Amino acid sequence: MKDLWNAADVPDQKDRVAVITGGGTGLGYQIALVLAGRGAHAVLAVRDVTKGKAAAERILAIHPQAEVSVQILDLASQRSVEDAGTELSSRYPRIDLLINNAGVMFPPRTVTVDGFELQFATNHLGHFALTGLLIGNMLPVTGSRVITVSSLGHKARGAIDFDDLNSEKKYSAGGAYAQSKLANLLFTYELDQRLAARAHATTIAVAAHPGGANTDLTRHTPAKLRWLQALAARFLFQSAEMGALPPLRAATDPAVTGSQYYGPDGFMEQRGHPVLVTSNAKSHNEEVAQRLWAVSEKLTGVHYPV
Template sequence: MPGWNATNVPDQSGRVAVVTGANSGIGYVTARVLARRGASVVLACRSAARGRAAVVRLRAEVPGAEAEFLPLDLADLSSVREFATACGRRHPALDLLVNNAGVMALPYGRTADGFETQFGVNHLGHFALTGLLLPRLRAAAPGARIVNVSSGFHVLGRIPFGADGPAETGGFGGPGSEHAYRRWVAYGRSKTANLLFTHELARRFTAAGSRITAAAAHPGYAASNLHAGAAAVEGHTLTSRAAALGNSVLAQPTESGALPTLYAATAPGVRQDAFIGPRFGWRGAPAPSWRAGWTLDDTAGERLWAASEQLTGVSYASLPR
């Protein structure tokens, strides 16, 4: 792993990859590198204008690239279903799904389906998308992978489970949850959910003898509009400026921040439930990353899975417990 960079990404010719949130930042860099290495890339983005512009930019930067835009709004489960249908029509087999899109530390809000926004977008939308695309991943040649992009900030929030499942204030956006809402804790819980989902998905793949690998990654501290945007959306001008300054002085470039995702997605020998991040925690070449013990809890993974199936209406019937 030391010194591993984009030039080490294996040839991806003949492979099809979906990258969510690929119109900017780490998602765009991930899509560009995959296209440069020969993959046919689907840029799954909420904004049609930004998604199409990203495809134009990518094709200009990588002449001959196979890249297309398909609309995907993870805050709306009907959009997730429409995307899965459209993608399946174009690509009967899918080799790689990178669940990269996300929102960070937003004020309290709800998705189209009534879930707290961060949990709805960062976890539930991707949970539904993965389940709906699973038949396409199964149809691919051995070696298909699913990479969920989490964060070191998962340490800020574990999911509180009540007697009947996740507590209403645990991110699912039940009645009254806005009164106990703390945006950074909610963000941490959504990132914990990404890791618990990966853990349970990997466990089920192993039990089923599947050749699909489920792994997770995090970018460390990479220059991104997420940090500044989290402050700007609340009108915190000074905080937003501080985040922008941190991006320019302390953060590693977006190209470096994408390397853990690319490693998890393409490097030989990546194991089930691997969590890849920068070597030094916030920057550096890809390496196995520390994770909180609660993200490896089988019981919590099963309970989150069951709740997610119920809330999204997406059942992984072909991947039993």
């Protein structure tokens, strides 16, 4: 019998705190909407506070008894990540779920205020730092989880280019995106191993991908490829509501274990209901994962207590 897990299968989340990056739009909003509706205190960690507040109001209009708050967070700025980490860890001594969802895809080459390539900074380094700043609030919480949203795009990257992490020698929007999504998986698997090595550990790290989801993440798609994007959106992609299901399952299904990876069950994992899927062999290279971890600690200045 086919596994048709959906939002109705999300168990009661009462008294749980869930921090969702990019919670104001797209997948993040849909994730927050479901979790808030199940009783979680949903914290929308967003770059644009105005949009974040509007999203919170939409959630409250649907679920009047929900608890929703907004936290400013610009993942492309290490200062902003540090400030958000300090505020969140102070405001929420207990954090049950951290859903690293926000991301950017295919922009023209852009350098952040810290000197990093935008996609690597936002998709990987920002989430690496934020997780490290909040993990201390999660370790004492039984059943806490770190969920990081990757992408099918990780398969397009052969390896992490440690000699050119910031794409200074050569920039490909697609290549840089794929590298950041491969980094998401290497980070997840390495984090879970470190968490599992702790005595009495219950915090786990899990990954997910939405397949092809119709969200504003594709807004930077080059003009010459937009016809292809429109075609894919019509025949391959699914709604943001469906795209949110893999991270939701990774975050809430009691049967989930550490280092698992969830994605759609349909054709080429583009659409469908969330099931266990497989990431490529490069994402399981422990030597690369450990090297990326060390580099990420050096670049962000954030060191984990695990």
